[in-house]
Amino acid sequence: MAKGEQKGLGDELFGTRMGEFRDASGPVKGEFVPPPDVSGTEEIEEALPEQEEFWRAPVRFGSIPVDREPLGWDGRRGFRKWYPQVMLPTQVVERVSFGHPELEPNRLFWGDNLHVMRQLPSESIDLIYIDPPFFSGKQYNVIFGDQNELRSFSDIWDGGMPGYLIWLNARLYEMKRLLKKTGSIYIHLDWHAGHYVKQEMDKIFGYGGLSGNGPGFKTEIVWQYSWGVRTDKRWNRKHDIILFYSRESEFTFNANDVREPHLLVAESSKQLIKYTGSLTHDRKWNKGFDESGALPTDVWYIATINAQSKERIGYPTQKPEALLERIILGSSNQNDVVADFFCGGGTTPAVAQRLGRRWIACDQSRVAVAITADRVAKLSEQISLEQASKTFTVPDFTVEHWGIYEAKRLSETPPDQFRQFVLRAYGAVPDNSEAGIHGHKGAIPVWVGEPSQKSQVTAQDVVNFANAVRKTPRYQQDNLRDGIMLAWAFREDAVQAAQQLREQEATDLNFIRLDMIRIDSLQFRQHVSVLSTADKADYSTFLTFVMPPRVEVGWKKLSGLTYRFDVSETVVLNAGGKIINVQWDFDYNGTFTSTQGFSFIRNATKEPALLVDYTFPATGQYRIACKVQDDIGGEGLWTGRIEVN
Ligand SMILES: C[S@@+](CC[C@H](N)C(=O)[O-])C[C@H]1O[C@@H](n2cnc3c(N)ncnc32)[C@H](O)[C@@H]1O
Missing domain, CATH: 3.40.50.150 (Vaccinia Virus protein VP39)
Incomplete structure (x- = not known):
């Protein structure tokens, strides 16, 4: 181009x-x-x-x-x-x-x-x-x-x-x-x-x-x-x-x-270069000295x-x-x-x-x-x-x-996109062609719950999905009786409903075997972990979900226009995690761009600095933002206003 x-x-x-x-x-x-x-x-x-x-x-x-x-x-x-x-x-x-x-x-x-x-x-x-x-x-x-x-x-x-x-x-x-x-x-x-x-x-x-x-x-x-x-x-x-x-x-x-700049030659000796052009290693030497530099x-x-x-x-x-x-x-x-x-x-x-x-x-x-x-x-x-x-x-x-996903952002995703994500992550293929079914893993119909992490699958959801599975040609012609439900959580009545459907196997030809799999469970990521154990590669963190830290910011005036900011009250929500970096934007306009020198700050022991001092250029009201990353992969953003006087 x-x-x-x-x-x-x-x-x-x-x-x-x-x-x-x-x-x-x-x-x-x-x-x-x-x-x-x-x-x-x-x-x-x-x-x-x-x-x-x-x-x-x-x-x-x-x-x-x-x-x-x-x-x-x-x-x-x-x-x-x-x-x-x-x-x-x-x-x-x-x-x-x-x-x-x-x-x-x-x-x-x-x-x-x-x-x-x-x-x-x-x-x-x-x-x-x-x-x-x-x-x-x-x-x-x-x-x-x-x-x-x-x-x-x-x-x-x-x-x-x-x-x-x-x-x-x-x-x-x-x-x-x-x-x-x-x-x-x-x-x-x-x-x-x-x-x-x-x-x-x-x-x-x-x-x-x-x-x-x-x-x-x-x-x-x-x-x-x-x-x-x-x-x-x-x-x-x-x-x-x-x-x-x-x-x-x-x-x-x-x-x-x-x-490159010509080496070994002073401005005054260009004429000399014409004859000893190899000094510049420039193939153009015999056509004259190239002002823009040597090759x-x-x-x-x-x-x-x-x-x-x-x-x-x-x-x-x-x-x-x-x-x-x-x-x-x-x-x-x-x-x-x-x-x-x-x-x-x-x-x-x-x-x-x-x-x-x-x-x-x-x-x-x-x-x-x-x-x-x-x-x-x-x-x-x-x-x-x-x-x-x-x-x-x-x-x-x-x-x-x-491979590592932000659960909170996922739960804010529109239902359609959320379902597509869950199906792909599970190694299934999205397919809306049959009512009440969201996709397939191999030949098995898959249903996906709501994006919100607070949502729970109910007994009614289970019954509806079972009915959808019964309508499929695979159920009617090939006698395929399995289904998979993927969701953040399953209510007790949903688990019981699935249990009943399965128990009918002995007595009722209408039985259905439903697998209920939590999205943040080991079972969900089985297709990844199987690869990991089979081939000795470490895929233990692939397909995991992280939470952002709850960022808490405090400050006090030190002198004049200088303030001390403190994020030590921040709560890391990922098990075993700790704060690993803090970034500051003291002039936030809606797009986070850190203030020069406040993107990767370490204290004397090379630990992330949780306390920082900043001198504002003048008095007035400022919008400030702070981003905190933890060592598991969560990132949280805090924004607020400060009156500098
Ligand atoms: C030497 S640093 C690169 C510095 C960079 N050239 C610069 O100017 O800032 C190497 C980087 O590779 C990253 N890294 C190591 N293994 C990686 C992997 N498997 N996938 C992606 N990044 C990896 C590290 O996290 C580190 O940031």
Whole structure:
């Protein structure tokens, strides 16, 4: 697509996936995006490159074993052997708008990226950048400390390098499937695992051919910095490795957008360069000196984020925007789709938005997603204000949850959507063609209760459903007598009614066997937990429901315009949970965008700060908002007014 042309994300990303929820501009808050059709999911969708010439061993060595496949690959099931497919709907908990709802929204996911990616359509993304946890030990990598993050790390660090590589390979494989033919991927690593991952990438994407211009490997970029302690015992490690691969041999690359300053030449010596052009490594040297800079190389010096950086959010692995800017400018065009499936504090989506790209981001930490949403919202508001000077408009973005759902929001959903969600989550298919029946699990009719968590199924509901089942052809012709009722709760009389229907089996041919399953029970999530035990993957948190914390805010005046705010009275409603992050917006206008420096605040012991001091710019009345995340995944919002005098 030409630069500057505005196009909706959903044309590629929702188009084949939205099913019954599709409308011109993607899903709205409270809706669900159903998973794609699961048929054929055991088939391998994306073949590995053959690369015969690369792997050929000289005959004189006989048949020495050569491992051509990435670690963990199974010829029949791919990486699904270790990580079975789990298809679940995503819950759209937020749609943040910047005045262009007609455009398909960008997407921010909270969930395990492997499973989120498996639900996205093939060949839909132009550029992927990832900065996965390095192979450098568990503690260093724990950034946010929430339970989902910790669980993911026990998955990654369960063993040495092989465990890490299999975990990453399963994800790299999906990324290849998602890339468009002209797309490319950057993988940010360091000395711990960089060279091992390079070998795996060569097997998944290709080694680039002997010329280096074929599909797969293109460049190993060295990101050089000066940050960190130094030793006099060895050469100091002051660079990260960024592996750059293209999916095919033809790919998007905008060398002119990422030219580098000419090195080794003073302004006055341009004439000299004409004759010793190799100094600039610029193939254009013989046509004259290019004022806009030298063609780009693979060693980049970019300063790390320091305590004074305006873009600093406050957690250790945040990458500089300048780094992402270089990658995004070099490997995508305006309106291309840029994705980061380990988005952390949202550097990639923020820069993608600033440069007029569409984006997809994902993280399995609830806090990371909250920080990213806040960062992009703030930036997008700013861009929208400066709109006149921009060649692009800012689409909305959705915040979508995969696998862990907010029960309170679910219970506020319109009944039709709620039922569709419950059926999809249960692995059933919605179907309204028979009165009194909402869908089917295999051939078994399924009925779903009301959205409100306070609602309870009654004896009358049971009788009505039994009658509906009796009218079905399967009951009348095939003698199929089963039915499933899914609901938050069942009243005692409902349980008894079902019991009576079942007991009739001995005496009455009209009997019905009804299974009554609570939505937040183990039985409901059985199809997920079965996968978990069968394949030893830890899916123990998939398909669970969380409650938002009840946020309580108190404050007192310290002096002048400075006030102290306190959230320590907040009640976490998820069993065993604790507060993990607090964000503040001291100038709330209806869209939460945290005040600079109040998105990820830690006290001296790295615990979330429950007390914060803020100095207002002037006296007057202010609307303020506070968001609290707990370590299970609940998030609560409090809003109020304060008179500053
Ligand atoms: C090194 S940080 C990324 C930092 C990011 N580049 C930035 O500039 O803010 C790695 C992130 O990967 C996330 N992560 C780890 N395992 C994940 C998984 N399976 N799915 C999604 N995110 C994951 C972590 O929660 C963490 O936020």
